[in-house]
Amino acid sequence: MAITLVIYEDNVKLRESLQLLLNVESGFNVTGAFSHCMDAVSQMYGLSPELVIMDIDMPGMSGIEGVKLIKNTFPHIRVIMYTVFDDDTRIFECICNGADGYLLKNTSPLKLIQALQELSEGGAPMSPFVAQKVFAHFRTSRISNQTFNLTSREIEILESLVRGNSYKMIADKSSITIDTVKKHLQNIYHKLHVNCGTEAVVKALQHKIVHFE
Amino acid sequence: MAITLVIYEDNVKLRESLQLLLNVESGFNVTGAFSHCMDAVSQMYGLSPELVIMDIDMPGMSGIEGVKLIKNTFPHIRVIMYTVFDDDTRIFECICNGADGYLLKNTSPLKLIQALQELSEGGAPMSPFVAQKVFAHFRTSRISNQTFNLTSREIEILESLVRGNSYKMIADKSSITIDTVKKHLQNIYHKLHVNCGTEAVVKALQHKIVHFE
DNA sequence: CTGGTACCTACCTGATTGTGTAATTGTCAA
DNA sequence: TTGACAATTACACAATCAGGTAGGTACCAG
Numbered sequence: 001m002a003i004t005l006v007i008y009e010d011n012v013k014l015r016e017s018l019q020l021l022l023n024v025e026s027g028f029n030v031t032g033a034f035s036h037c038m039d040a041v042s043q044m045y046g047l048s049p050e051l052v053i054m055d056i057d058m059p060g061m062s063g064i065e066g067v068k069l070i071k072n073t074f075p076h077i078r079v080i081m082y083t084v085f086d087d088d089t090r091i092f093e094c095i096c097n098g099a100d101g102y103l104l105k106n107t108s109p110l111k112l113i114q115a116l117q118e119l120s121e122g123g124a125p126m127s128p129f130v131a132q133k134v135f136a137h138f139r140t141s142r143i144s145n146q147t148f149n150l151t152s153r154e155i156e157i158l159e160s161l162v163r164g165n166s167y168k169m170i171a172d173k174s175s176i177t178i179d180t181v182k183k184h185l186q187n188i189y190h191k192l193h194v195n196c197g198t199e200a201v202v203k204a205l206q207h208k209i210v211h212f213e
Numbered sequence: 214m215a216i217t218l219v220i221y222e223d224n225v226k227l228r229e230s231l232q233l234l235l236n237v238e239s240g241f242n243v244t245g246a247f248s249h250c251m252d253a254v255s256q257m258y259g260l261s262p263e264l265v266i267m268d269i270d271m272p273g274m275s276g277i278e279g280v281k282l283i284k285n286t287f288p289h290i291r292v293i294m295y296t297v298f299d300d301d302t303r304i305f306e307c308i309c310n311g312a313d314g315y316l317l318k319n320t321s322p323l324k325l326i327q328a329l330q331e332l333s334e335g336g337a338p339m340s341p342f343v344a345q346k347v348f349a350h351f352r353t354s355r356i357s358n359q360t361f362n363l364t365s366r367e368i369e370i371l372e373s374l375v376r377g378n379s380y381k382m383i384a385d386k387s388s389i390t391i392d393t394v395k396k397h398l399q400n401i402y403h404k405l406h407v408n409c410g411t412e413a414v415v416k417a418l419q420h421k422i423v424h425f426e
Numbered sequence: 427c428t429g430g431t432a433c434c435t436a437c438c439t440g441a442t443t444g445t446g447t448a449a450t451t452g453t454c455a456a
Numbered sequence: 457t458t459g460a461c462a463a464t465t466a467c468a469c470a471a472t473c474a475g476g477t478a479g480g481t482a483c484c485a486g
Binding site: 379380381391395398399402408409410 | 471472473474475476
């Protein structure tokens with residue numbers, strides 16, 4: 001069962017090369033290849049491919065807009081960016097717009113094929129350079145939770161609170177009594193310099209002591 | 214030129230399997246395999262491998278601590294997590310501590326080898342499930358505030374709640390009675406499909422209905 | 427003008443949350 | 457071994473929160 005895909009790439013030569021490469025490669029079936037993504041919605045509707053390869057620099061509408069257009073209406077279609085641009089701004093904008101992968105154009109044909117395979121399996125293939133930037137982003141956006149000196153047990157309780165559990169539910173999940181939960185939260189509130197659960201939740205999320213689901 | 218690597222994994226069978234697999238595979242050379250990472254610093258100093266495979270659940274010191282230990286002193290050594298844990302907290306903590314990749318233990322030997330190759334080339338190999346979580350982290354603002362249809366008054370009340378105000382304080386600030394505040398919040402909870410203030414706060418921040426100060 | 431919606435108020439009831447004090451156990455380091 | 461600290465439990469009291477019910481005003485669209 002071949003994986004169907006559509007290509008958006010304004011460079012004719014590259015577009016035709018990709019099309020040829022992937023159609024020769026067993027396992028893929030290029031059902032469409034276009035020089036711009038302004039008609040992406042109707043094209044997705046007509047072709048309903050599994051994957052989309054999206055260039056950024058195209059006439060009329062950029063691929064950054066294109067990926068948003070596609071993912072807003074067809075969130076199940078997996079879109080990978082394929083571009084020469086490796087700056088933070090474009091990378092993060094594409095990911096925020098729903099891109100599922102990000103390949104630089106210096107990628108070898110073999111790696112490209114591996115990436116598309118990975119993409120169809122639910123992965124998020126990235127060129128090494130891009131992957132580094134993505135990981136680096138996590139390490140900078142972190143205001144060490146060390147400053148609050150919460151114990152692991154306290155973090156557990158706090159996380160439970162953030163997940164929307166009541167004292168009673170926290171008690172059950174952590175196999176302790178409700179009074180102990182109260183005590184822990186009291187200590188947590190002091191350590192976080194807050195006065196109630198609501199504030200504690202905000203602070204926990206803000207300082208990434210606990211993450212969104 | 215074989216890629217040198219060290220394995221930290223407390224399960225004897227798995228550790229020996231990995232060692233065997235990777236030593237047979239041309240291109241790799243396992244120069245060390247240990248059941249805990251408490252002596253990682255001296256081991257890194259002695260063996261100076263290019264890559265490290267790090268389990269999380271190990272006696273004494275967890276791999277989460279281990280990766281921090283290694284990366285703090287040897288930032289050039291590339292460390293990939295290899296674990297059964299797929300929760301947000303552990304994943305993000307490992308990345309923040311400097312992990313360069315994150316593989317789940319259900320990964321096939323072939324994929325493992327590909328991942329190690331990718332790791333040594335500067336990439337950040339991740340299991341598909343992990344990759345999705347990492348990408349999802351960038352997209353917290355994608356769900357439109359419109360979907361909840363909160364009125365401006367309700368957003369005002371909700372924001373006040375997020376800022377840590379009690380019902381009474383909200384009532385004062387918005388110049389309404391405490392009973393009205395309750396009624397508004399009741400409506401807000403219904404619209405957000407939550408059952409308490411804590412959950413409402415999380416949802417408000419997650420979907421950027423209200424922003425951090 | 428009638429219905430829908432946002433907004434506001436009030437009251438009642440029960441559950442939950444937050445604070446204080448006090449005590450026990452285990453671990454770890456000086 | 458003593459002291460510090462994490463984790464635990466308990467009880468009591470006050471404050472706050474959440475649900476339900478029942479109304480009232482104002483404004484806008486059919």
